[in-house]
Amino acid sequence: MQQDKTAPDAPAAVPMGVYVDPKAMDWEPTGLPGAFRKVLYDDPASGRSTVLFRMEPGGVIPFHExxxxxxxxxxEGSLEDDQGACTAGTFVWRPAGSRHTARCPHGATFLVFFMKPPKRLPQS
Structure with missing residues (x-):
């Protein structure tokens, strides 16, 4: 559920904040086996988004850039690739142009901030 909070003296179309309750949202399938998401923020014009993901044990995010x-x-859990593992309570950032295949051997729940959506690539 989202609520717009508009400043009393601000134009009506300019929200001060949009509150999102992920617990009230349904998990939607991503199209990948055992992978689900809740889109918390999405701006199609810029490509920016914030997404809460849940991967079942053994889940794989195919090779992408x-x-x-x-x-x-x-x-929760871990998100792993050839560079290492990002485990519960840790953070990883990847620069523009980075490529990898991500795996969740034990399952995982993670929050991702995209500046542009990832591009799926053929496995090399």
């Missing part, structure tokens, strides 16, 4: 900065905070 981040065209812009990507930031991930892992809440």
């Amino acid at each position: 981040h065209p812009e900065l990507e930031q991930t905070f892992v809440l």
Whole structure:
């Protein structure tokens, strides 16, 4: 559920904040086996988004590229690739142009901030 809070003296179309309650949102399938998401923020014009992901044990995010900065905070489980593992309570950011395949061997819940959506690539 989202609520707009508009300043009393601000134009009616300019919200001061949009409150989002992820607990009240349904998990939606991502199209990947065992992967679900809740889109907390999405701006199609810029490509920016904030997404809460849940991956079941053994879940894989296929080889992809981040065209812009990507930031991930892992809440539960681990998100792993050839560079290392981001575990519960840790954060990883990836610069524009970074490529990887991400795995969740034990499952994971993580929050991702995208500046642009990732591009799926053929496995090399």
